[in-house]
Amino acid sequence: MGNIEDTVELDAAGQYDLAAESSLSSEEIALLRLRTNGPRDVLAVEYLARADDDTLICVTRPPTVHACSDYRFFIGAGSPLREVEVVLFDRFRNGMTTVETAEGTFAPRRPFEDPHAARFNDRAFTMMDAAGMDAVIEPAGLVLR
Numbered sequence: 344m345g346n347i348e349d350t351v352e353l354d355a356a357g358q359y360d361l362a363a364e365s366s367l368s369s370e371e372i373a374l375l376r377l378r379t380n381g382p383r384d385v386l387a388v389e390y391l392a393r394a395d396d397d398t399l400i401c402v403t404r405p406p407t408v409h410a411c412s413d414y415r416f417f418i419g420a421g422s423p424l425r426e427v428e429v430v431l432f433d434r435f436r437n438g439m440t441t442v443e444t445a446e447g448t449f450a451p452r453r454p455f456e457d458p459h460a461a462r463f464n465d466r467a468f469t470m471m472d473a474a475g476m477d478a479v480i481e482p483a484g485l486v487l488r
Contacts, residue, residue, distance in 0.1 A: 347371050348378045356380055361479070381406040388476040388487065389414065390440075390451040392461045392468035399424060400449060400463055401485060402442055403478050415485075416444045418463075423484030 351363040357380035364372050364382065376382075386403035393399055401417045401424055411432040417424035431443040442449040447464035461468040478485050 346378070347375045351375065351379075353379060358382060361385060376406065384480045386415065386478045386480065386485075388473040388478055390442075390449075391471040391473040391476065391487075392449075392451060392463075393471055394463075394466060394468050396420065398468075399487075400451075400468060401473075401478060401487065402449070402451065403485070406477065414442065416442055416449065417478075417485040418446075419484070423481055423486045425484045 347367075350367075351359040353359050359375075359379060359382055361382040361384065364375070367375065385406065387406045388401055389404050390402040391399065398418065398420050403415045403417065404413050411434070414429055414432045416427045416429050418427055419425050428445040429442060430445060432440075433443075434440045440451055442451070449463045449468075450461060451468075452458060452460045452470050456470075458470040459467065461470050476487060478487050
């Protein structure tokens with residue numbers, strides 16, 4: 344096999360259309376994602392949390408190189424989740440993160456810390472393991488995969 348990245352058309356940002364993966368094996372998809380900036384409109388899940396009423400919070404970022412301004416915040420009780428503007432994303436040296444949004448502040452915790460200590464405003468959320476998950480932006484909102 345040649346270079347897998349030569350089998351798809353890449354845009355100026357080094358990304359490709361997600362539909363290009365439909366004809367590839369899982370090994371080829373993994374290699375393609377390693378060698379490119381991944382498919383357009385697919386985001387990595389940085390934080391995922393659930394409230395007692397099944398409201399989900401999802402904080403996403405691009406799958407490769409990212410800056411604080413690249414993080415996006417989504418919330419909702421069903422799929423798709425609606426986006427809320429991120430005003431400020433802060434990651435501190437002690438590992439604490441805060442995501443200030445137009446609707447309030449989210450303070451996530453990593454699952455290995457106290458998973459029940461996450462808060463959005465004063466509302467409790469339980470952190471979930473988002474390893475291996477990604478999300479796709481659709482016209483109606485964010486869909487987790």
